[in-house]
Amino acid sequence: MPTRIVVTLEPSSPGALPPPHTGPGVAAAVLAALDRRRPDLAARFHDAAPPKPYTLTPLLDERDQPPRAGSATVRFELGLLVDELFAPVYEALLTEQVWRVGRTAYRPLAVEAQATASYAALAAQATPATEVGFRLITPMGFSTAKEEGARRQRPLPQPEWVFRALAARWHAFAPPGGALDLPSSLGRAVEEHLEVVDCELRIAEHLVKPKVLPVRGCVGTIRYGLADAGQVPADAQAALDLLATFATYAGLGDRTTIGMGHATRLPGKRPGGAARAR
Template identity: 30%
Template sequence: MTFDPTLSLNAVVVNLIVTQDGHVPLTQGALAHAAFLDLVRAADPELAGRLHDSGARQPFTISPLRGLPAAQPNAAGYRLRVGHRAALRLTLLDPALFIAFLQRLLAAGPELRLRIGDVTFAVEGALGTPGSHPWASYTTTAALRQAAGAESRIRMLFASPTAINLGEKGPARQRMVLIPIPQYVFAALRGAWNRLTGDDIPIEFEAWVADYVFVREVRNWQTAVYQIKRGTYPGGLGDVTFEALDTGSPHVRTLNLLADFAFYSGVGTKTTMGMGQARRL
């Protein structure tokens, strides 16, 4: 596999309005995931089937619902009433997936509905152009690589629980990193970038990050438990500034590239279920 410079990356914020009272659970990632696959299935059943059955990392991410009530939820979740507005963010990293999404939006028009929990939402619109929303934009892999800067300080917001899965080792069945250790954050992004684009950022980059990239500042970091189906997944979220001390290295540009890429790819595990939403500040 060789680097694909034309691969499109899209981040879309879908604005929703409640059309039927109901509850959504405290974490909605799995339900939002299912609602998105239903949307794709209506436009391209074969593509939706491949996404559902694939064991590989899938070429999209989904946020938790945005704009939920500020009041404390109860055990059943959030009570939403007709007229309440919310939003769902999608990133689409496959041209066929983006086309299917657009086809469904255009074909259904104002009649398009999404069901999350026992709440039915109408789709009021979708924002996907640069500047239309802080979490919306589009680019290509070539443009992203060309635009990568050489800033030694990189500030990032991890907006939903984020965890790096290091896999099994010996008696440890699951090793999750819940704090923003640069070595693990950028190793995860390097792997995601290489798999998606066909690029070959070398493993030496990870060793350089381990030696020369540190956390300069952490703001409002907290850990949370994220419920997905019948399992629980811990994660961390907050505002972090990373700093590269070896500012003359060509790896600094790679560091910036991967920080920019996180906007589209998410960071860590379960990004198709609401975890790992991230962007630069």
């Protein structure tokens, strides 16, 4: 059951601020909280091969920016993609009394499951869409593999890369069989019809490991549309809608467990051009 848990915090010392990049710090703090109560679960989070069953954001304020002196609230969000993880993870987060990110200590104000939907419910709610879009809140990008030469970052959210990765995560965690299987027509729709139709993007840096140079990714907004949508089967259009909603739980791109690829969905379009609010 995909779930997003939001942990709202306040600094133990008024006015204290964390470092500008908190992705690794939040990841370390969450793993430490799990390790204190469920070492087996902490090991599962740490050792799981990609795609991992969870996502994390860095610390964000009410404007979805790194905390600053004038921030009213501070939070991080944890996405879970496996049903059995919710109860033990939620309990660990709920009972943690102090969160340390870098040298800054925080007191928890609230731990809330703000978005929960079963895989079956997500699939049942999907309807054909000819356009989908995202607001990229934290930098989103893809890394080249070791066999592709020098390790490089691909920061542009190309539609094929984005939806291949989302489909892989759906296949990895959705219960197999029946209505939850993505249609075979989706692959061709993504590879041969999906294109960028609008974007307002900029390149931003994201720290993934202390004492290592940050990587780059895109933040901003992007919309994808189906070229010659009339040739795309309705089941593929519905699967596109489904994966766009799933992205709010699963994240976009690489390194989603250390704060990259946190996104929300923009209103889309159904066949005929009507906007569909989300």
